[in-house]
Amino acid sequence: MVASSRSIWGIHLGFEIGTGTAVAIPVGHTVVTGATQLSGKTTTLEGLIARSGRRAIAFVTKRAEGSLLEGHRLPPYFKERADWRFVESIIEATMREKNRIIRASIIKASRGARNLAGVLNNVERRLTGKKQARGFEADMYLQLSEYLKIVIPQIDRLPYTKTLKLETGLNVMDLAAYSTEVQALVIRSVLEWIYENENEVISIIPEAWEMLPQKRSSPVMLAAESLIRKGGASKNYLYLDSQDLAGIQKDIVRQCQVWILGVQREMNEVKRTLSHIPAGVGKPKAEDVMQLGKGEFFACFGREVHKVYVQPAWLDEDHAQEVAVGGLPLPEPPVKAKTFFLNEEHELRDSVAAMAHIDEQLDEEESTVTEAEAKALDTSNALLREENKRLEEKIDAMREIVADLQRVAPAPALKVGDTVADKYVNLPTDERIYQMVKARLTQEAPGILKLITSKSEIHIEVQRHTIEARSDTLLGACALLIHEGFFDSFQTGGATLSLLKTRGISTAPPNIYPPLNELVGKGFLYKDGKNGFKAVEGMKDSIIVKRHAA
Secondary structure, rough: OOOOOOOOOOOEEEEEEEOOOOOEEOOEEEEEOOOOOOHHHHHHHHHHHHHHHHEEEEEOOOOOOOOOOOOOOEOOOOOOOOHHHHHHHHHHHHHHHOOOOOHHHHHHHHHHOOHHHHHHHHHHHHHHHOOOOOOHHHHHHHHHHHHHHHHHHHHHOOEEEOOOOOOEEEEEOOOOOOOOOHHHHHHHHHHHHHHOOOOOOOEEEEHHHHHOOOOOHHHHHHEEEEHHHHHHHHHHOOEEEEOOOOOHHHHOOOOEEEEOOOOOOHHHHHHHHHHHHOOOOOOHHHHHHHHHOEEEEEEOOOOEEEEEEEEEEOOOHHHHHHHHHHOOOOOOOOOHHHHHEEEEEEEHHHHHHHHHHHHHHHHOOHHOOOHHHHHHHHHHHHHHHHHHHHHHHHHHHHHHHHHHHHHHOOOOEOOOOOOOOHHHOOHHHHHHHHHHHHHHHHHHOOOOOOOOOOOOOOOOOOOOOOOOOOOHHHHHHHHHHHOOOOOOOOHHHHHHHHHHHHHOOOOHHHHHHHHHHHHHHOOEEEEEEOEEEOOOOHHHHHOOOOOOOO
16 A cells, blocks of 8 residues: 555645645635546545535535535524625526626615515505605616515515524535526525634535626625635634636635635636646646546645545545556446435425415416316316325325435445445436345345345236317317427417417316317327426327318
8 A cells, every 4th residue: 555644734635646646735715627527526525524624515406416414404504694795696597797887776776675575565565555656766666676586575485494503514506497696695694604613614615706707796795705705703704616717706715725626627717727737846737637537636735736636525544545656547437326315305205396386376366267167177176186185295295205215324345355336326216226125235245135036927918099079178178289299399378378369279277278188198199297297209190180171
């Protein structure tokens, strides 16, 4: 084994490529960059947090994010503010551009307000009250009103907590189901809490180019500036996670003491990466950065630069050191079973939200329908609520499984020669978990477990449905739309009804869903709770249109 050295003042990062010497980085504000899926940024962050001995909090902001999900799960934490700087940052985050032209209007609207709803009330009074704003000022208030109407309903639906308790190790706040604007509000609240109440906490800012943008403000910026400039006294530090450096606010970046720079493919970004390596030391060439492998980084701090293989949290030191000196191939990470359940929960939660939205729309339309239409509406509502309840029960069951997985002790670090259950990754979720549990039991209790396998056969009889309907009925009209290609892309029930109205077929909105659902049941359409209905490939040819002379 290659000799290694240890630093007592920092966090073990990994081993220098070529020599196998151990490399530790100072404890401080840190930026980790690299091309997504090619560099291993998340593995780097997980390893640093695991070896830091500190509490940390990370935020999941992307759908189907398979990383940083193995910590203690926390509900979103949010605290309302209504000062004009905060309101202005929300507007700029929503517009995705800097806009100081309405600052005076924001200052006036924020006076006396305790929350964003209060700001919106002030704006509405200026638009409709006795002293109505006129001309340019009215235009500014109208803009402000529309921006707040985007954000406030999302906050109202956010199931947030007003207290924040960080557990030992990594804490994870899952925000993937919410818009970027709401994600920013929650992250800002958490950073403010940590600055005011905590010590020795590492906060990981995901997608730093989006949360801390260079050319505009954001709610996260206000809190991050306070934490990165003053948080060192309480040993609270920021870790910035970003694909590149181009879009990150430079005042924030300049406060970082440690730079962990991964592979880049675009030449301009390579140049920016090299420009941040300290002067007076031997800088790598552009091709060195472009040829970095997964898990390989240039670690820069003080006047030191090291090309390092970062040790993953799930890999033992001997193995990681052998990889660094080229004695072993790059290992694959272990399968995270818990991640599969969390991604499944995201999909189910989307379905529940879509069903609830349709349910709300139907409830709003009840007052305008006839008695016959009301009965059809009640039936549709009952089916929707039953489906909603079923999905919520499934989510609860998934959460219980995830909670059980969180209580299980972590798997031991991989040793040389160990195998990884990656052969199960492409299997369906239920089958994948079954195979993983079976393999674990086979390994740990071979004496009491007997597996009996048998080869089964499945015979499938395909049933062709025939629908006879006139084109002046809802069912027939919808079938004709499939034949004409209207459903070749996703279409909502509302869009379908609008087209039918142009052909002289008019009905109450709820009545369009029974024929569409019947076509789903017979295999002509399939339904996505978020996007609507789409034709099943190949079924268009199964619709026979008979045209008769009038």
